[in-house]
Amino acid sequence: MLTRRKHTPQSLAGARPEDSFAVSVDDREISALPGQSIAAALWRAGIVSWRRTRGEGLPRGVFCGIGVCFDCLVTVNDRPNQRACLIPARAGDVVRTQEGGGHDG
Numbered sequence: 001m002l003t004r005r006k007h008t009p010q011s012l013a014g015a016r017p018e019d020s021f022a023v024s025v026d027d028r029e030i031s032a033l034p035g036q037s038i039a040a041a042l043w044r045a046g047i048v049s050w051r052r053t054r055g056e057g058l059p060r061g062v063f064c065g066i067g068v069c070f071d072c073l074v075t076v077n078d079r080p081n082q083r084a085c086l087i088p089a090r091a092g093d094v095v096r097t098q099e100g101g102g103h104d105g
Contacts, residue, residue, distance in 0.1 A: 021091035025050075032089035039065070039072050039084035042095075050074055050084065050097040057099075073098050 020031040023041055032041035039062045042050060049059035051073050063071040065085050072084040075096040084095075 021089075023089050023091075023093045023095060025095045026097055036089050037085050038074060038076065038082075038087045038089050038093070038095060041089045042084065050095075052097075052099050 018034045020033050022029050023032045023038070024030075025042065025045070025047065030041060030045035030047070032038075032044070036044070042048075043062070047061075049061045051060045051071065052058065053060060060071040060073075062085055063069045065072075067083050067086040070081075070083065073081050074084045074087075075098055076082040076084075076087055077094055080098065
């Protein structure tokens with residue numbers, strides 16, 4: 001038999017997140033919480049723009065938040081063009097902002 005926990009507003013109000021961990025963003029250490037996307041960790045750290053467009057170099061961050069657009073692209077652990085809104089933050093991740101398409105060369 002499946003046992004379900006009954007959550008009430010009172011029980012949830014006392015909930016505490018698990019311990020945070022470090023993520024490196026352009027050689028700056030920020031903290032992230034388990035379950036956060038890289039975009040959420042960046043926002044939590046006050047970073048709202050982390051990519052510049054090709055051509056005009058306009059700042060971009062999260063636009064759709066569900067992986068449909070490509071405004072939130074970052075390089076994660078040397079892999080360019082990762083959508084920050086979809087990638088879960090992991091302890092020790094190295095995130096770099098991108099210029100244009102993010103390809104080296």
